[in-house]
Amino acid sequence: MSDAxxxxxxxxxxxHYPHARRVGQLLFLSGIGPRDPASNAIVGNVHDADGHLISYDIDAQCRAVFANVRAVLQASGARWEDLVDVTVYLTDMARDFKAYNRVWAECFPDASRAPCRTTLGINALPTPIAIELKCVAEIKSPLPLAGEG
Incomplete structure (x- = not known):
């Protein structure tokens, strides 16, 4: 069974890809960034008058990316607690890791119940974002049937 x-x-x-794909009881989320669902604006980015990125708020981007992951999990029939593995991509590890780690600890206060995590420092992401998450969750309940939920 595989459901987009x-x-x-x-x-x-x-x-051209889905937010997530369910295979059996596993849910694989595509890379998710900190864009606002309503406006598509990148949360926390500050631009100059010519539209060039001049700064960003990593705290705001972390919170936005977590909110977006939650939205995909919920639409998929999963919960935040169902996350089992998260790969984190940061474009500036030296500047942003400490802030990211702080927000992570707020979202997962019990480290023994947090998902596994790998954090990578990379040069760039496809859009001007500072963070992206790639997640895997285990769905413990069946998806609602069409017309339910």
Whole structure:
């Protein structure tokens, strides 16, 4: 069984792919960034008068990316607590890791119940964002039937 998920409460993917795909009891989320679902604006980015990015708020981007992950999980029939593995991509590890780690600890206060995590420092992401998450969750309940939920 393999089911694609498009979540109306999350920003649209930036390419031709689903928000998530369910395979059996596993849910694989596509890379999710900190865009606002309503406006598609990148949360926390500050631009100059010419539209060039001049700064960003990593705290705001972390919170936005977590909210977007939650929206995809919910649309998929999963919960935050169902996350089992998260890969984090940061474009500036030296500047942003400490802030990211702080927000992570707020969202997962009990480290023994948090998902596994790998954090990578990378040069760039496809859009001018500072963070992206790639997640895997285990769905413990069946998806609602069409017309339910």
């Amino acid at each position: 998920v498009q979540a109306s409460g999350a920003p649209a993917p930036v390419g």
